[in-house]
Structure formats: C-alpha cells, structure tokens
Amino acid sequence: PPVLELRDAAKHYPARRNLIGLRHGPGTTAVAGASLTVRPGEFVGIVGESGSGKSTLARLVMGLEAPTAGRILVDGADVTVGDAAARSVRLGALQMVFQDPQSALNPRRSVWRLVTQAMEAARARLGTGTRAGPARPSRAGRRERAATLLAETGLPADLLDRFPAELSGGQKQRVNIARALCLAPRLLVADEIVSGLDVSVQAQILNLLHTLRDELGIGLLLISHDLGVVRYVCSRVVVMRHGEIVEEGPVEAVFRDP
Ligand code: ADP
Ligand code: ADP
Numbered sequence: 001p002p003v004l005e006l007r008d009a010a011k012h013y014p015a016r017r018n019l020i021g022l023r024h025g026p027g028t029t030a031v032a033g034a035s036l037t038v039r040p041g042e043f044v045g046i047v048g049e050s051g052s053g054k055s056t057l058a059r060l061v062m063g064l065e066a067p068t069a070g071r072i073l074v075d076g077a078d079v080t081v082g083d084a085a086a087r088s089v090r091l092g093a094l095q096m097v098f099q100d101p102q103s104a105l106n107p108r109r110s111v112w113r114l115v116t117q118a119m120e121a122a123r124a125r126l127g128t129g130t131r132a133g134p135a136r137p138s139r140a141g142r143r144e145r146a147a148t149l150l151a152e153t154g155l156p157a158d159l160l161d162r163f164p165a166e167l168s169g170g171q172k173q174r175v176n177i178a179r180a181l182c183l184a185p186r187l188l189v190a191d192e193i194v195s196g197l198d199v200s201v202q203a204q205i206l207n208l209l210h211t212l213r214d215e216l217g218i219g220l221l222l223i224s225h226d227l228g229v230v231r232y233v234c235s236r237v238v239v240m241r242h243g244e245i246v247e248e249g250p251v252e253a254v255f256r257d258p
Contacts, residue, residue, distance in 0.1 A: 113146075236249065
C-alpha cells in the first residue's frame, strides 16, 4: 500500500468566539478536500503561497490535528481518528523535520544526547499502554546508536560532544534529521527545512535526503516555498491554493506550465 494516502481530507477552523461567546464569521477552511497518495520512497513536494494550507496539511498527516472531514491512511491503516493504534502506526512510519533547527534543539544538550533524547522519547511513546517496553540500552549503547544515526546524516564523530550553539545551521539540521531517523521512518515530512540555510548547504541537506532514500528507502513530503528546491529534490509536486490541491503531477510537467 502507499505509505500515505489522503482522501478528501479537510480542516476547518471555526471563527473565534467574541466576548459574549458567539462565533462571528465563517471561520477558515485551511485544507479543503485534499487527496494525495505517496508511495514508498517517493519524493513529493508541496508548494503554494503563504496561507494556502501547506502546514495544516502537514499537521493533519502527522496527527497533530484531526481533520474535520475525509480520511487519512498510513501504510494502508486508517489513522483518521488519532487513537493509540493510529499513533503507533504513525510512529512506525512518519517523522517530521521542522523549519528552524535552532529552536528544535535544546541548547543545553550535547549532540549525541539530543539524538539519544529523541530515541528515548520515541521509546516512551511506543511503550505507552504496555507494561514492559523494550529494555533501556546502556549509556554506551545509546551513545553508539546516536553516533550511528549521526554518521548516517553525515555528521563527523568529533561533533558528538558539541552543543547546538557550536554547530553551523546545516549541522544543526543534520542533527534534527538524525533525531527523525530514530524510529526508522519510511516517510519524512519536512516543512521548509532548508529555507534558513545558505544555498550550498541547502544542496548538501537535499543530497542527504537523496542518500537516505537510496540507502534506506525513506520517502519525503517536502513543503517548500522555493520551487528550485522542489525541482531539485522531488519527482512529483502538488500545488495548493486556498486549501485546495489545484495541480498535481511530475515536477517537469507542473513547472513547465506558465
Ligand atoms: P488568540 O490567542 O487571541 O485566540 P491566536 O494568536 O490564537 O489568537 O490567533 C490569532 C489569529 O491567527 C486568529 O485569527 C487565528 O485564526 C489565526 N491563527 C491561529 N493560529 C494560527 C496558525 N498556526 N497559523 C495561522 N493562523 C493562525
Ligand atoms: P501555509 O502553510 O501554506 O502558509 P497554513 O496551513 O499555515 O498555510 O494556513 C492555512 C490557512 O489556515 C490560513 O488562512 C491560516 O490563517 C489558517 N490557519 C492555520 N492554522 C490555524 C489555526 N490554528 N487557527 C485558525 N486558522 C488557522
């Protein structure tokens, strides 16, 4: 089955209540009936101007918010209702990488502990509802696993004991990606992950995503306002406008249109 499928997924935010508790106005339809399929290892870009619903779509995919209509399937399982079963399906398949690598990283934790922390958090979430989770690895074991994940993202071992403030923007984003790799995801959902970086560093990070696909089969749902970034890394692109998917197809076909 596809790793991700949206069937007419929609998200409507009601208008806010005024002082006497009445809602005024129709609210906002952030995503309006979006249908989308992502196959394993596929790289799909989502473009659209600010406010077109890209980030809301990502939050729906990740289960950070529930859709107001439609269905969401992950690995063929319906995860529309975000219950414990849906969370564990998502946890085994999807990870998100955020825009700002600085704010996502605790400045007081060293690089290897930042990765370990993500592993522990994932372990804790997986253990939810069960009495005996997997046994906690030793400190040396955790450090070694963190080093392996960091090596997969191209970070040299001598950065293991550094702190975020001592890393470049690209290195910080690599740490974030290493954290996302903890649970061996099959699809990374990336929201503007290279927009703050120098162009040459952007290319390094995008090449890393290609390497992860080639070596680990990890797919990508890449939200970006930068058409050049999407063209460089994605084979398929989805164009959003006012919450709707208005165009979808191979990158060359969609970007050829005037
Ligand atoms: P308040 O705290 O007074 O309710 P918010 O800061 O939550 O105000 O929201 C301010 C406005 O921004 C509202 O119109 C709300 O619909 C909108 N809004 C809230 N969250 C977001 C968001 N994540 N992205 C875009 N707009 C948002
Ligand atoms: P994009 O990521 O493409 O910039 P968003 O998904 O952030 O678009 O926003 C789509 C629309 O939904 C915008 O009109 C935005 O103001 C609104 N919106 C987003 N989040 C909220 C929220 N939590 N509450 C109310 N409105 C929101």
